[in-house]
Amino acid sequence: MGMLREEDQNHLRREFSGKLVNPVKIVFFTQKLECMYCQPTEEILTEIASLSDKLILEKHDLLEDKSLVDQYGIDKIPGIALIGDRDYGVRFFGVPSGFEFTSLIEDIIDVSRGTTGLTLDSREKLKKIAKPVKIQVFITPTCPYCPAAVRMAHQAAIESDMVTAHMVESAEFPHLVQKYGVMGVPKVIINETIQFEGAQPEPVFINHILKAAE
Amino acid sequence: MSETRNYDITILGAGPAGLTAGLYAGRGGLKAAIIEKMMPGGLVANTERIDNYPGFPEGISGYELAQKMEQQTRKFGAEIISAQAENIISEGKYQLVKLSDGSTVKSRALIVATGAFPKTLGVSGEKELLGKGVSYCAVCDGAFFKNQPVAVLGGGDSAVQEAIYLAGLVSKVTVIHRRNALRAADSIQKIAFANKKIAFAWSKDILSIEGSSRVSGVRVMDKQTLKEEVIPASGAFIYVGYQPNSELVKGIVNTDQQGYIITDDKMATSLQGIYACGDVRQKLVRQISGAVGDAATAAIAAQQYLELNA
Numbered sequence: 367m368g369m370l371r372e373e374d375q376n377h378l379r380r381e382f383s384g385k386l387v388n389p390v391k392i393v394f395f396t397q398k399l400e401c402m403y404c405q406p407t408e409e410i411l412t413e414i415a416s417l418s419d420k421l422i423l424e425k426h427d428l429l430e431d432k433s434l435v436d437q438y439g440i441d442k443i444p445g446i447a448l449i450g451d452r453d454y455g456v457r458f459f460g461v462p463s464g465f466e467f468t469s470l471i472e473d474i475i476d477v478s479r480g481t482t483g484l485t486l487d488s489r490e491k492l493k494k495i496a497k498p499v500k501i502q503v504f505i506t507p508t509c510p511y512c513p514a515a516v517r518m519a520h521q522a523a524i525e526s527d528m529v530t531a532h533m534v535e536s537a538e539f540p541h542l543v544q545k546y547g548v549m550g551v552p553k554v555i556i557n558e559t560i561q562f563e564g565a566q567p568e569p570v571f572i573n574h575i576l577k578a579a580e
Numbered sequence: 581m582s583e584t585r586n587y588d589i590t591i592l593g594a595g596p597a598g599l600t601a602g603l604y605a606g607r608g609g610l611k612a613a614i615i616e617k618m619m620p621g622g623l624v625a626n627t628e629r630i631d632n633y634p635g636f637p638e639g640i641s642g643y644e645l646a647q648k649m650e651q652q653t654r655k656f657g658a659e660i661i662s663a664q665a666e667n668i669i670s671e672g673k674y675q676l677v678k679l680s681d682g683s684t685v686k687s688r689a690l691i692v693a694t695g696a697f698p699k700t701l702g703v704s705g706e707k708e709l710l711g712k713g714v715s716y717c718a719v720c721d722g723a724f725f726k727n728q729p730v731a732v733l734g735g736g737d738s739a740v741q742e743a744i745y746l747a748g749l750v751s752k753v754t755v756i757h758r759r760n761a762l763r764a765a766d767s768i769q770k771i772a773f774a775n776k777k778i779a780f781a782w783s784k785d786i787l788s789i790e791g792s793s794r795v796s797g798v799r800v801m802d803k804q805t806l807k808e809e810v811i812p813a814s815g816a817f818i819y820v821g822y823q824p825n826s827e828l829v830k831g832i833v834n835t836d837q838q839g840y841i842i843t844d845d846k847m848a849t850s851l852q853g854i855y856a857c858g859d860v861r862q863k864l865v866r867q868i869s870g871a872v873g874d875a876a877t878a879a880i881a882a883q884q885y886l887e888l889n890a
């Protein structure tokens with residue numbers, strides 16, 4: 367406890383009580399050994415969950431809870447799935463700290479409401495997607511441009527049943543950084559076929575997703 | 581979508597300047613549209629902490645300030661349209677703004693509040709190696725260069741500040757500067773000179789950024805000896821100042837040599853009905869407090885213009 371200042375806690379309490387609609391399950395995947403960032407992640411999540419009755423924190427072990435691991439498509443830890451009235455495909459891998467803390471809070475609110483602030487045009491386009499799309503957004507917690515990309519990806523996931531979107535914290539997953547040649551963030555990989563750097567305006571981002579789903 | 585929507589006033593950009601202009605316009609009873617291509621808040625939404633904006637003695641996170649500004653602006657009725665302004669056509673008394681979604685916004689008054697963005701050097705390798713070692717954000721990307729040598733290109737405040745930050749992560753930082761002295765503030769210079777990991781390459785013209793799939797070095801030429809060399813670096817962090825987002829109004833209103841829009845003390849540009857405020861305008865200091873002040877003036881001046889030319 368005690369990662370958030372009291373005034374921030376109060377602010378979040380008010381935000382949650384004013385904006386949350388459906389309960390949100392924060393499903394957290396961890397492991398007992400060799401996970402440096404699992405502990406801080408758990409602390410952040412515990413603290414957030416304590417700020418509203420509508421937030422339920424569930425903790426699972428990557429190795430022991432195989433069926434849930436498969437159900438939510440968790441392949442690394444710390445992993446978080448945000449589940450509202452259904453699973454919208456919103457995932458975080460790595461500690462959601464620094465600038466990404468805000469992404470987590472806003473995602474919780476959107477998942478609870480089952481809707482996002484994307485434009486009507488974007489939402490209509492996303493609803494028409496018929497093929498599975500997986501978006502990975504590589505970030506660093508100190509990157510001020512990254513939450514825009516994470517949020518765009520997560521909002522797309524909420525609007526489309528076909529889209530799943532992962533935030534990936536670069537420092538914690540060096541093998542993926544290596545695999546995708548990440549040397550600058552935000553870096554977005556869609557279905558292994560499309561990749562781009564930097565925060566992009568909403569229409570450009572959405573078009574990349576539609577391309578990947580063609 | 582090829583529809584045309586009518587407003588009293590169109591504001592380009594939803595940074596602190598655009599949001600403030602929208603707030604004043606909305607409160608003044610005008611039907612206002614604010615066009616924003618990224619997220620409301622502009623550069624502020626991307627600034628970690630702001631300590632010099634009055635009213636927040638403990639400082640405030642840029643993101644939070646941006647959100648509060650946006651809420652306040654929406655409260656007074658201004659509409660924020662999520663699209664990029666692509667083109668401006670002046671038709672008699674009207675300004676038509678073509679948007680990236682194909683639609684057009686039409687109004688008699690226009691406020692340009694599009695801000696500025698980091699300048700590029702324009703050398704070969706810069707575009708090609710973006711995200712492969714070329715970066716404009718040390719706090720974002722520094723972590724990918726742990727224990728490797730990097731170069732910082734530039735000699736102003738932000739270049740030297742970022743060099744100091746990077747020195748804490750990487751094996752060596754070479755600051756490459758075209759002059760033989762820094763432009764950065766004295767206090768920052770002292771810290772940089774005392775840091776053993778920071779080296780300086782003075783009086784160098786930057787010719788290109790080298791590397792095929794990733795940055796391997798920066799090719800420079802000494803201004804005196806005209807000798808070329810490649811300074812080895814895995815990362816090239818570019819901090820050579822800012823450049824105004826004024827392409828849209830080029831040829832429509834007067835700008836200075838660097839492209840900043842020239843205004844009078846009412847924020848009026850050289851064309852009647854078009855105003856400019858914030859970082860995109862020619863002025864001495866580019867800060868939030870100045871941007872919001874400019875914007876209040878621009879919105880009120882524009883409203884007076886609309887009333888006098890009704």
Ligand SMILES: Cc1cc2nc3c(=O)[nH]c(=O)nc-3n(C[C@H](O)[C@H](O)[C@H](O)COP(=O)(O)OP(=O)(O)OC[C@H]3O[C@@H](n4cnc5c(N)ncnc54)[C@H](O)[C@@H]3O)c2cc1C
Binds near residue numbers: 664693859
């Ligand atoms: C790292 C950093 C730290 C800073 N720290 C401070 C500080 O501590 N205190 C302080 O007072 N100032 C600070 N500043 C400066 C401050 O951020 C700027 O002075 C201020 O944001 C200027 O506001 P603006 O509205 O004029 O422009 P911006 O904030 O740049 O907003 C312009 C907006 O216009 C949009 N736009 C541009 N072109 C188009 C188009 N064609 N169509 C649609 N939208 C468009 C952009 O997306 C952007 O959102 C800092 C700046 C930086 C970069």
